[in-house]
Amino acid sequence: MTAVAVDTVARAAATPEQPQPYAELGLAEIEYRRIAEILGRRPTSAELAIYSVMWSEHCSYKSSKIHLRQFGEKAPQTDTLLVGMGENAGVVDAGDGWAVTFKIESHNHPSYVEPYQGAATGVGGIVRDILTMGARPVAVMDSLRFGPLGLPDTDRVLPGVVAGVGGYGNCLGLPNIGGETAFHESYLGNPLVNALCVGVMRTDGIKLARADGPGNKVVLFGARTGGDGIGGASVLASASFDQEHQKKRPSVQVGDPFAEKVLIECCLEIFAADLVVGIQDLGAAGISCATTELAAAGTGGMDVELDLVPLRDPTLVPEEILMSESQERMMAVVAPDRLDDFLNVCAKWDVLATVIGTVTDSGRLRMTWHGEQIVDLPPRTAAHEGPVYDRPIERPYDQDVFVEHDGRTLPRPRTGDELRATLLRLTSSPNLASKSWVTDQYDRYVQGNTVLAAPEDAGMIRLDESTVRGVALSVDGNGRYTNLDPYVGAQLALAEAYRNVAAAGARPVAVTNCLNFGSPEDPGVMWQFAEAVRGLADGCQILRTPVTGGNVSFYNQTGNLPILPTPVVGVLGVIDDVTRRTAQGFRTDGALVYLLGETEDEFGGSEWAYTVHGFIGGRPPTVDLARERLLADVLINCSRDGLVDSAHDLSEGGLAQALVECCLRGDAGARIVLPEGADPFVALFSESTARAVVTVPRTEEVRFTDMCTARRMPFARIGVVDLLDGRLEVQGLFSISLRELRRASASTLPRRFG
Amino acid sequence: MARVAVDVVLKAEILDPQGQAILGALARLGISGVSDVRQGKHFQLEVDGSVDDEQLAKIADTLLANPVIEDFTIRR
Amino acid sequence: MARVAVDVVLKAEILDPQGQAILGALARLGISGVSDVRQGKHFQLEVDGSVDDEQLAKIADTLLANPVIEDFTIRR
Amino acid sequence: MPVRVGVVTFPGSLDDRDAARAVRIAGAEAVGLWHADPSLHGVDAVILPGGFSYGDYLRCGAIARFSPVMESVVAAARDGLPVLGICNGFQVLCESHLLPGALIRNRVRRFVCREQRLRIDDVTSVWTSAYRLGQEITIPIKNGEGAFVADAATLDRLEGEGRVVARYVDGNPNGSYRDIAGIRNAAGNVVGLMPHPEHAVDGLVGSGTEGLGFFSGILATPPAETAA
Ligand SMILES: Nc1ncnc2c1ncn2[C@@H]1O[C@H](COP(=O)(O)OP(=O)(O)O)[C@@H](O)[C@H]1O
């Protein structure tokens, strides 16, 4: 390699006309011109690297920002929110001085290229986000979507993704307490891998990403920086440097979960000793993001000697170092008199830590490379003042046709035998079948605080051994519903997660979300997006559960074909006493089975229409969020007052699927009598919302029905648990042995994956 | 029947946490003189005459190695 | 500096599920002519002149391989 | 004076806190031991907990074996100190040659986490003395490399000497030879066990309480005897 001078600030000022590869870096000409305007000169190539990653869709939310504002504007007033949107993750008050933070994030594209590493580093990234808040990460969840089961690409992607989620999370010692696994053609070339992490801390231990206090030291710690994920930077390097430097940089990031585990323990010890002023994880956009965001949020300035960054690959140039997405790194701001203590903790854990800069009050982020000035910019302009677009929105012309084609004429099962066959078909369908092939690869016991985990409605963890307080979480989404009506679809996702949390006995208090959509440059997709955001924001207002954070993933499409619009919603609930939680399985002989809520003829986007007829059309089930709140109140009361000994929400597959799951989970039989006059098919398979199945011990029946009546909660007694009978019987129609049900439910994934 | 060995190693620019862990362990064992370790996979295949070089390369490329992050070498 | 390769394979009497899985996958891909596959590990060490054969054998025997179940070969 | 049980933390240990809690629930005192500190701080017994010590890179337990604390544990175990290795701890004990055989990748080539039924086949070791011979218990298992393997002669010897302490029943989760879930050394003070009794001690979290016996057994054995 011939030595070529770096592109310094002085050189940039002297060579205003030098062409720069902004377009290859994904910047529009108008964006490039704005950068030059901000700086009063052309950017250096290092500055261009910083702006290009910070102004990318992924980091700047330029297409989504104007919509996401609604989450703040419509946010319900609650006293449980300690930190709202805008920080690395929101923080919720869990009582008694406990605080909980949680967030979900996507890693879709990397998981298609290299399923194991893509999924693994997805988990790693969200865990660092939570750690950054000052919290001990205590559990993870994963929401997964794949192409159809049985296709070769699904065979490649699914096992790799699941092994990656498990491989990384298990090694970190984080219990996986739930998630989703769903299938649809549109995810074939574009799987969705959304990972959620929840962390726990004391309310006085919250940390923020701020570089305050001139003179404080900027410390980079964790893994060395390598050439990971810097496809874009090599464009820059090749433009500014001679040809020989153009070597292929890996676009795949490889995770080192052991390094992250050690980093977590190291950070927790640092937090406990109160050794940092501010802290930020390094995710997408690496050092560019950490330095600009820390500086922008704090005193406003920072000086960095970029050549002090420890490298895994000594040939990296400044642009590459700035853009590298190497995993398992953190950046902290440390007061000089705490620095030795900080470095000692790092040494104890064998974590590499390097002072690379100093906080200033200059209002500028300045970086040098071997003594030469290569960056001098106002950090806010990179971190917060990126471009904002109001992209064209257009309701697709065929949306109405699609909805009007409502599937009323699809042949429905009538006889007992037909209904029985339909139930088995649905129970064994990839979307409804048991996911234990997946979840058995995840450690759900580690840390010793897991109260509920898959296949329960919600995951639940005790906050700490010293308390009975806990939190419950559920993540849900339904691309089919959202495709039919994005506004309603987003609310249905919210409603389902909310219901799941309440079914476990916890009070839902906050929301995180991951919005997975196609290209924002497609007005039809943008319409889906805008509608979904509006629906979610309105829904959160009514349910009084503020959105505390989340993530947008655009460009999920294969060619021009976008995925089903898939907002995934995570709801967090709190529970004062986890010993009062309600589990899903039938467990008491003779307990009475009650159905809460009302059932309409609602099959738009249903699992039945999709699985049996390959059909998606009509209107999704009606959402009634006031009714959802009522149901949640009833379920939480039942848990607190010991009125029920099991509860399970109804969702995809309706009552039939819920009953199957209750029986299999409890290894208990049940005799069901459908309500008088009901159409059995509708009663069993409709996907009407705001419903749940509970079992009531006979001694509690009067209290239970009185409570429902007083609260105007519709209820119907539909049967009785017969613990040892070994069958699910729907009287007058059919009966199926638990063995047959189990075989139907449990063999779908193993048959394909071994 | 012939035995063929296929070695699969991570591409040079890809992080190799396992190799780094071994390097660390060597240092703790007081062994100096080793400056780098990379860990890969080693396969031994028993093949008959019908399997030619091209076919072996295909096996290595599709099954034994993940070309996104790994390179392989074949030794007859 | 010299590069040394160490190959570690499971002893013949120890079951190798990964090798068996590859064998099964070959059959599914319609590739015949491969009668057995064993999967082991491959290490590449960068060593300086101070590391002699004896020392390499010690590294392989105490760290890289578990002699209870594995055999190793060293290639300079 | 309460019995003091040391629980070792290696970098990457995960179930150390669970093991310590199980020790406390059983009525003993848990003492944290750090991998870099060779001192055993006078404990009456040691538990090597589950997890991924040093990431389990190379081979599970291969690197932990060389830590300062293990030098002391190996020496003390040879002198009769009770040592229980759970999962990763079992792997460390095999790598350290305190127990024969080795643990390799599960036959299904996946990590497996589930509730597992076991039969206690030896109650002479200090760690299993609280159980009845032939008693069946259900506790969690979770591992990716949990298949116990050894040559036939070793397996015959282990069985002949009654040193298989627990076996998988109702399905072998990982392909362990002869369904072996746990073994002991000849003296009976060192036990390695793949499943996780520490996740089955309190009925609220984890799975049931049938794992508690592994921790209460040590209390019933007078320290003088265990030290002999
Ligand atoms: N990828 C996954 N990771 C963890 N848990 C999962 C995953 N997929 C499904 N589950 C769990 O399996 C159970 C059934 O899933 P699902 O049918 O989606 O539940 P629900 O309809 O109540 O939301 C739930 O407990 C869920 O958390």
Ligand SMILES: [Mg+2]
């Ligand atoms: Mg769901």
